[in-house]
Amino acid sequence: MNKKELLSLTAAGCAAALAAGTVTSVELTQTYLDAIEERDGEIGAYLTVAKELALSSAAASDGRRAAGKPLSALDGVPYAMKDNVCTQGVRTTCASRMLENFVPPYSATIYQKLNAAGCVMLGKVNMDEFAMGSSTETSYFKKTRNPVNTARVPGGSSGGSAAAVAAQLAAFAIGTDTGGSIRQPASFCGVVGMKPTYGRVSRFGVVAFASSLDQVGPLTRTVEDSALVLNILAGQDPLDASSLPHAVPDYAKSARPASLAGLKIGLPEEYFGPGIEESTRKAVLHTAELLKAQGAVVERCSLPLADYALPTYYIISSAEACSNLGRYDGIKYGHRTKEARTLDEIVTRSRSEGFGDEVKRRILLGTFTLSSGYYDAYYKKAQQARTLIMQDYAKAFEQFDCLLTPVSPCTAWEFGRMSDDPLEMYAADICTVSVNVAGLCALSLPCGADEQGLPIGAQLIGRPLAEETLYRVGAALEAARKEA
Amino acid sequence: MKITKEQVEHVASLAKLSLSEEEIERLRTQMGGMIAFADEINTLNVASVRPTTHAIAQKNVFREDGCAPSYDRAVMLENAPMQDGECVVVPRVVE
Known part of the structure; x- marks a missing residue:
């Protein structure tokens, strides 16, 4: 296989080629490293390329393969890791000046799991600072460009992960999702993004943003790849008390095209109203028709509290963020100011220098909603609204197996378009945040393109x-789109 | 709700952030907008609704108590901005 063919392989395709001996992991990894060297200057997906580590992991994988002892289906397959996942010995910045030089002394459980499966980490990819943003523009270090149209943002906060997969600079990538940060960049870049159920994947060693909302998941080229990666990531972890004890099924078995007869899918009308771009609405409704053709029953439904999800999300996530980010004090790790005489000055100046604008805004909003006199009006009320939003979904799931909505009200925007008014950027998360508020799982799938050729994503929401x-639905849809 | 300069300064001091005059003014306007937006939830009747802290809550996650080696001190100190090989160094806090 030539370089172009190798880079165009899905993760499952890489696995098959490695198993057949058509290519070695070292060849595959070197091909990706060359591609990053040649093309990432333009895309800007990677913050750190772990060249030597990747090649030595690949060589070890080839050794296991030769001995007939691969560790998993994806042993030897190269991937990109979001830079908020701690990787022992490899710099982990959260795209923040605060952690510019932080080299974690330990590894996140998911990194250990990917290592134990033999996957080859190519490097760490860009994101919004501390995962706060929807375009990867709040990164302290650099812009990441959308590979489909480099004048556009890749989405965020897992923008580097989505761009790396879309630009064929990794066979798959890992992202995190607090309010849409896997699904929306997947949608903007035309790849598949899975936000698993709250607690399905361990967060130990993943830098915390909003602890009651954060989840880790894969960004991939196909539904099958997504299932194969989730097989590795999912499962209970003694180091994360919020991880779920439920047995992990073989997701790859569900990710095969099959009839959707017997499945009922709901279209919540609140997600197709004004504010959703016409091309997006059309593409998602067309997706509903494809699902019907596969045998599913598709009916309109309602989530009356949908409008409350956004304020609820921003209150809860900012409150939890201000608490989680309280640990950055310039003492034990992270940025420390050069000019300070007292302890208080160290803390205040280090934080003020180390955090960017968006992070400061959210810390202040969170601190405000938790402060004396405002807690009941905002934080407690948001937690009560959360209960109602969950009930809204529970009612819908009495009738439907899953729900279909757009991922984003619009396609990828131009750089700078949303940076003047934070509220405008927040509003772009309207279709994704309620999933995290209710702890559900959701899959973002490419479902078409707008007049300018920018990808549109459909979101499937499950209980x-x-x-x-x-x-199951995603695989059927992917197959139907291929035939169409 | 209108946010005052004093409120921004108060919240910033609670959050241990120092802001320039220009930042305070910008954040005052932006926070006002964000709080007005957050106020939307105050149109919702939540009387007697139980608050949810975690969508899928777990309680009493226990494990057997056990001894295991912890991280090596030298390794943990490597990320400290100032250290003396044994401790993290900070300015004197007690006179």
């Missing part, structure tokens, strides 16, 4: 632990 249903 807790219904990842298999989403993969």
